[in-house]
Amino acid sequence: MKKKHVVLYFLISFIIAVFIKWMISSQKEEYVLLSEDKSNTTNSKQKDSDKETKQKLPETISYSFHVKPILSDKCYACHGPDEGSREAGLRFDTKDGAYVPLGENKDRFAAKPGDLENSEMIKRIYAEDTHKLMPPADSNLLLSEYEKEILKKWIEDGAQWDSHWSFKILQKPSLPKVVNTKWGNNEIDRFVLKRLEIEDLTPSKIATKERLIRRVSFDLTGLPPTTAEIDHFINDTSSNAFEKVIDRLLNSKAYGERMALDWMEVSRYADTHGYQDDLERVMWPWRDWVIHAFNENLPYDQFVKWQLAGDQIDNATLEQIVASGFNRNHKITQEGGVIDEEYRVEYVMDRTNTTAKAFMGLTMECARCHDHKYDPLSQKEFYGMYSFFNQLKEKGQIDYGEIPEPYVTLDQKTIKTKLPFVNIPDSISEVKLMVMKDEKGIRKNRVLNRGLYDAPGEEVPYTLPEQVLPFSDQYSQDRLGLAEWFFDDDNPLTARVMVNRLWQQMFGTGIVATADDFGNQGALPTHPELLDWLSVTFKEEGWDIKSMLKKMALSATYQQNSKITPELLEKDPENQLLARGSRYKLPAEAIRDNALAVSGLLVKKIGGPSVKPYQPPGLWAGTTSGVGLTEYIADKGEGLYRRSLYTFWKRTVPPPSMLTFDAASRDFCTVQRQKTSTPLQALVLMNDPQFIEAATVMAIGVLENDASDEKQKIGALFKKITSRSPDEVELDKLSEYLNEQRQGYVKQKTENIDPTVTSTLDVPENIQPRELKAYTALASLLFNLDETITKS
Template sequence: MSSSEPSYQEYASSNALSKTIVPDKIDYIFDVKPILSDRCYLCHGPDEGTREAGLRLDIKENAFGAIGENLDRHAIIPGDLENSQLVFRINNPDQEKIMPPVHSNLTLSDYEKKVLTKWVEQGAEWKDHWAFIPPTNPNVPEIENNILAANEIDNFIINKLSQKGLTPSEKATKEKLIRRVYFDLTGLPPTLHDLDSFLQDQSESAYEKVVDKLLASEAYGERMTSEWLDVARYADTHGYQDDLERVMWPWRDWVIHAYNKNLPYDEFIKWQLAGDLLPEATLEQIVATGFNRNHKITQEGGVIDEEYRVEYVMDRTNTTAKALLGLTMECARCHDHKYDPISMEEFYGFYSFFNQLKEKGQIGYSEIPKPNIEITPKEIEDVLSFIKMPDSIEKVNLMVMKEDDDFKRKTHILGRGVYDNPTEEVEFSTPAALLEFTDEYDKNRLGLANWFFDEKNPLTARVAVNRLWQQMFGVGLVASMADFGNQGDLPSHPELLDWLAITYREDGWDTKKMLKRIAMSQTYQQTSKTTPKLQTTDPNNVYLARNTRAKLTAEMIRDNALSVSGLLVEKVGGPSVKPYQPEGLWAETTSGQGLTKYIPDTGESLHRRSLYTFWKRTVPPPSMTTFDAASRDDCTVQRQKTSTPLQALVMLNDPQLIEASQTLAVEMLNKSELSDEERITSIFRKITSRNPDSSELNNLMEFLENSENNFNPETSKIETSNENIAPEKIYGLSTLTSLVFNLDEAIVKG
């Protein structure tokens, strides 16, 4: 790229949000293509059913080709405004000739017309989709004030901010910063001891020591696994109508173990895709392949076996594409992908990698789907020590991937995607627009796994670092985590994304190192407070002149309550558990077979981390789904973000939160040496990670007094029987604790 040509970063910076000033140099990817996609593709795009005048604007050869009955006109002639029909039609005042046509209800703004016109005038330079071009290592931008940058990430961010006339925000307070990084790296809040230690440590390395401690903790692996369970569509039941129980939790134990020992990302993925095909595969590597058996399986009588077997292969295909490539490859199941260069033939070539398993579409009620492996205490003692199997269980059978050498299933394109309509046979292949699957790769899942991590693959590293960025900032550099294709969002910081992707690969796919790099950046350490200028210039915080204010996940909200109240049982791994849940939910949605009644656990199992909550696909944990947890029916790489009245009702009435409120209140009341003011301060600090100010403290003191005075033993939902403490005291402080749990500040990470 010449020094005079603006970079992708500069294009995005100058025009990603502001749509008023036309850029000096028009870029096809960032300026033109979004307009064509939104305003023109309906009639002149990939859909043959709606295409008009034989004109396609999504393919270069068609867009620049001759059109009209006599092929004597062109929509676009580079540099020729007078004879380019596109320019003539979009600027035509005649309502019969203007494009888009009036009846389409689509219009171009003056800004958009100027962009398209200027693009043609400047030569109509066409570029391939950015995500399908392998990343190249960009130069780290130089900035005027190096004191603002802790590492290279900040150079990219500050360079963009300066182009928009913005500057980074001040650093977050130590209380806010430690709360944020604890939740991001462990999913749990800091304790008062953690807070005090950090506040008292005035050394330059104080924050770095906290980050290192969190990355070395077992809670880190649990936090990372919580994200991966959505991607892997993990559940404890088979799904479909009968939805009976399955055993997959040993695979979950492996994921926790893999993250905690910092297994390089390339190995983490290769083991899950093809651990069974590795030379002299270990039992651990075979356990890892449970990833590809997390899909739903039917046990219903009367189903067509092949129909459902095909669905399982489809699931594995689509999950792998979404999780590792960020592509909607499933769109090519029934026809060539309308927006991305993926044909049906390529889809089924990709599908063929997962089509070689000897498996049944329908299994019996007591049947364990094959292939599977038996895990006993002996295997655990010898090589699988990371699996936490209780003494009460003698053995478990885990579904895994295993191919027979003497078995080879042919793969055919399925007409309209239907199992009983096979057409032409296809071989193992991948989308050529990404990277051709050549003879240098083995023709199996291991070959596919190696294809993913070929340096020339344009997407694997980008998608991986984008997921880590989303974990730390709430939104990825590419906001559409599930779609890096033509219809997805453009990267907000394309050069930074490529730098991170290449650095991740060159660092040996070291996930902990990458997360530390992000956490140590000044960009991450900024306050999340906004200003009137930022609200006007960058309301969605695309430029990152501040940190993002993000709500805690469903798991974190519950785990926060358990942790600060002292109820949390910090036991790693093992079978899933059944905490509190409203009565009767399972019975309402069952066919009468198997799991018809939910029986909550007792003892420590009631208070395990939410990561271990038993997941029934047809009735997921209701409190968690209320807070946007994924259903786990299929691969989810990005949860919805909602704020609803139901969430407020859960916070006020969930038995787990009521119990946590009461437990924390009683703990404070048992400390007879404390005043009410000190108790309130301690509760507030535990839940929000900061001290209340004088106004907040006065309001809470008044609330406590009113609550105690209004105590009615007949209507109280809180258990107040304690021979050492007056019931109105328990009720008052429990109600106050519940109030603090319901503060908006209590359910955000920063």
């Protein structure tokens, strides 16, 4: 190699080496810079997060509303009311338990007011050693930074203790002061507006008259307004026009039917006994009484007392005895080979759990086997309440065709003279209705170890949860005493629980979202002062349900439109603050009853035996042992068109369309339905014969109408089904859809309407099949609109 080439080679090698070294150096610097940048970003985000956490902390920490929910969720499993699972002798569900000295020398404290350094709770929740960390790593529970800061600030501020909010004796709060004194119709609005002003939100405008009358009609009667009622309300310019609508609805017979709908699920009403063979029972006269009681506006305290202990009232009337059927709605078995005592115990358990959930809003059943893990309900208190229902002479297993005792026989004469509200058909001479009747002393009341019927333990007295209200000697030791305890002026739960369910009926969600749980694991009230104000008012006004519902309906809060703005969607997606009207799917019964009502098919007959409308064939046969109710035979005539309240309810196979729209199974007490949205719901609306028949009847109605204008026909259908008139854009789209259906009919060369749709209908000869099919499809489309099945 020539010398110059060698020099050139080394020169190039040197340059490449320098370049590579420079590149490596640059990459290292860039990596360091990127790492520093990421570190700075992380630190910045951490600082922002810490800052945000501190900004979110309430100015004043409330034990009941801020601290207790954290302790209940993350600590009560090991340090709560259940003595059997409690660890380290520490409990956070009582004041004494949280402040008790710990350790061998009794020189340590879990929570020492004002002293973070000597509060073991703070050391443990921030511990880096996993053996000391609380909650323990293997518990799958984790405290957020916000929750840690809440506990820290609580101790810093003196660790003030307070009892659970729902166990406090009711006191009527004063009305809050608000800035916007021009908005609001009554006291409800003051409480709602105060919260909105704190959150820097303003109420929505009032809904249109069409939407208002539709909303309140469904809420108070479960039925839509007629077009005549809508037009009358629109044309009524008086200042109390809406109040007149409310009064008319509350005084209608349909009101009692609407209120009875919810009570059927509270009472777990059904037309069969349940379990495998699921034979028929007769309880519909009791349902007639419920409708009658609501229509007569029987005060809530009497309404409950008669159902819990009507038979024990001095000189009880037959009506009061019939009312006691409430506690005989539980399941009863007819299966051979069962252990009689085992099932009898289950019936008493059911009555205990139902009463606790319906009137106290507590999950009492959790204390069947041990002390409640979250609420101050001991196992002894559970069986103390169980005792009130344990003196009934009843069998655990009944024979086929046997009427479970005790019962009363109601014949035609008795009903006409003493129970005229019971709608007994002429074809039925008498009915036997299950009721309550104790035989005191027939058995001792004992704790059942682990909840087992064959493991009786110590004897327990008649008693009720001490933390709610002590059961003193002033009450009689029977179900009448239990009823009096519920309506003692110092009982903190009865009024709150019922008012919350009435609010749930009118607004979709209760002030306490968990209507079935007012305990430590339940939701906190969004407006606690409002709940207490309404509850005290309910008591002061004589437990008047109609008055309470009217107060809610007249509020400006109730009358807001339901439009969701971007701001409300971001700040309050679930509408907990009530800055707009409620929007949710109508109950299953209302969806079906709406179709029957607007089509004119609805038979407005009150009470009587249950009926069997359309149902898919073969459902009953596939779920029986071959004995009893094996075949569902649909009614003919008016039985197909009665309100859904009267639909025959077989426990093992409830009406499928009702279940699809979230109705409860009625195996046990239910005070709050699920809210779901599934494709099955759309399939019901499109294919259920009841909806197809209603759509066909509506099509016949508009085609028989003298109005020749197509848009008038469309407008008439639209208004009947949705309670409002369509705009021009909607009319054009619906007209376009109608033409598409006509064209589809021609292309398919269809000559006749499906006989399964019109077999029960008289179709006038002058109506063309093509037009009937097109308008039927249009009506079916309108039944499927979100607006039709949703309270907006």
